[in-house]
Amino acid sequence: MKQLRSPLYLALIIPALLALTDLLTPIDQPFRNTLAKLSSHAPSHSTIVLSFDQGIYAGEKSIIGTRRLATVIEQVAKQMPQRVLIDTPVVFGEDRDGDRKLKASIDRLKPDASFVVRSKELGTLGHEFVPSDFDIPEPAQIANIPVVLSAWNTNFMEYGVSSAYSIEVNGRSYPSVAAFLAEKSGGPQNYFGPNTLLDIESIPFVPVEKFLHGEYQNGLMTGRTVIINSAGVVRPVGYFGHGRYHPLALDLAGADALGLPFAVNLGYYPLLFGVWLLIAAASRAVRRRTKFVLYGSSLAFTFCVPAVLQQVGLTADIGAAVPCLAIYSSIRLWQLRVRRVQHTSTSGLPNFLALSEQPLGVGRDVIVAIIARYEEILATLPKELHGECAKQIARRLSVGSGIETIYNGDGGHFAWTEEARPLEMQLNHLEGLRALFSAPLQIGSFTFDTNIHFGLDRNEGLDPQARLNSALASANDALGSGRSVELFEADRLAEATWELSLHARIDEGLRNGEIWLAFQSQWDMRTSELCGAEALIRWNHPTRGPIAPDAFILQAERAGRIDALTYWVVDEAITATLALNSLDRHVQMSINLSAQMVDKPSLVANFAEIVRRRNIDPRLLTVEVTETSSVRNRPAAVQNLSQLRAMGFRLSIDDFGTGEASLAYLADLPSDELKLDRRFVSRLMTRDRERHIIRSTIDLAHALGQTVVAEGIEDEATYRALADMGCDVGQGYFLGKPQAFPEFYKVFLELGRRRFGVV
Structure with missing residues (x-):
């Protein structure tokens, strides 16, 4: 349970749970918009949109009469297209002569014509469309040509994210428009997403009025896929990086996606686990440079890998990876700040807590020095000079001991570790260090005579905190008894006796x-x-x-x-x-x-x-x-x-x-x-x-x-x-x-x- 509360595991568990909801969509959305704007490309398939509307996919909603539609289809047939998709709402029965003409014009296109029926409403993630979602005309009305369906699921911001390869209505399976255009009947998953890197504005667009008046390049439609389109009553849908369009934009982007090597949505988890593993490796790295490289790699992995995968049709959502980075980095920064505060004394020097959490290594002595009457010295000094007083003492100890890092505790205690010497040499060394403090301290305009005492711990069998406590107790004993140096009494005192009598013990052992x-x-x-x-x-x-x-x-x-x-x-x-x-x-x-x-x-x-x-x-x-x-x-x-x-x-x-x-x-x-x-x-x-x-x-x-x-x-x-x-x-x-x-x-x-x- 303790591990589960660590920053590393929180950074994995929280995003993994959020990925089960729609709450991560606002994170993924800006990335997809940006990626679509920066990496858009023209369509690879030869498709032309013949539109009844004023704009590409955002014109006035209208219902096209069968007579007018028949006229357009007859003219399209003369251009000898490869195939034609009739993607416009049609009302049958109001103009019977127009209905007959439409059926006749469609007959001329056989077998290269298909009729598009769109869902009345957009679906949400996991939505299953039902027959009532579609108004499929009677086969006789459309000359028995194939029907293809368009039905897109969206996120809660109504941006298209997935479509099925086929949809079953009343026991019959109809292909989706995108799968039909790409000539795909299935894939690794039951659904696919649109390749929104497709620049939808680059699709050739010809207004019907200009087409009927011959205001287009001759042969423009020959051998190509022509989609006769009208906005009708269909609600626009979000298209990443471009805004809201007629769902035909998603159909074309879906067909483009199915033309890539893969058409798979990886979801949130692969990217989340990849980033988490990099963070985990960085947290366990010893060298600072290795940590920086791994942390930087996790950031690059989050944003670069999805961009690369998108080029081959693999969609990896960043919505969980970004919170993973954010949670881990924010907790670690907070911990480091707290640690810095906890590990720093008021003087700005590292404190005893910092020393107690440091591995001491083999053959190291722990030494604590205590300055006599330290509190009286501080009481004499202005508050702004308290830190300078501690730093001057630490500098003098550092020069005398040759140790760079001196730790500052409360009550005039200073500590460090150094390589162990023979006991007699160590005692002489500390006596020499004590002599350095015979010269008075000069703090600003204040001069103080100082007296210093030392506590020494040589017990390598204890943890750093225990050894520090031993040396601290010895220093206080030395101050109380007036001795220069005091060895830790109890267990370490027995060890000192062993070392001092080692000469005789070795001779006896030999x-x-x-x-x-x-x-x-x-x-x-x-x-x-x-x-x-x-x-x-x-x-x-x-x-x-x-x-x-x-x-x-x-x-x-x-x-x-x-x-x-x-x-x-x-x-x-x-x-x-x-x-x-x-x-x-x-x-x-x-x-x-x-x-x-x-x-x-x-x-x-x-x-x-x-x-x-x-x-x-x-x-x-x-x-x-x-x-x-x-x-x-x-x-x-x-x-x-x-x-x-x-x-x-x-x-x-x-x-x-x-x-x-x-x-x-x-x-x-x-x-x-x-x-x-x-x-x-x-x-x-x-x-x-x-x-x-x-x-x-x-x-x-x-x-x-x-x-x-x-x-x-x-x-x-x-x-x-x-x-x-x-x-x-x-x-x-x-x-x-x-x-x-x-x-x-x-x-x-x-x-x-x-x-x-x-x-």
């Missing part, structure tokens, strides 16, 4: 085997042989259970313990590498290197010392640089990695295609290997876009002399597709799960020189 290395095999995709492995750290804590590597490594980075942990991994991985390569097999070992370590001055010396001490050829080790977007000092990182490569280590850019592990690092780092991120690989078989990206990346890497490793291969189809693309090395659960070294070594021995079972 000693008792809680922290261990798993090895996942890597396979040469050309030879189907095991060619290497990746060393992956694992931690099974006795009370917390298995700790996810991402969370555990993140905590180690925050606590400044990632260096010691990494060097332990290197040492253990070297032990495994030496054991594997002692069997006269070349096995490459991959080791992950945190981005926090890559730019440290001691990195190269430490790696060199380990290699010297363990007496291993560095060429057997591949260093995978992870989370390259987190590298702070890129020049130092490039220098360190270049030196490692010069020593013989192979370098790999891990998770290529995410963050900044992309072309920038491919250009900067002297790497030997690219590792395709598992998120790309997992979508290889389902998304063409990922397939093209992976193929291009492989080709690019090979052109640069790089080896390509694909991780996250979960099935044979993905393995084969990557092999066909020329990928060099594969890794994933399909090829082998991470295993403790004894199990991995056992599998390695059993394989021997046997190839993996994928051809």
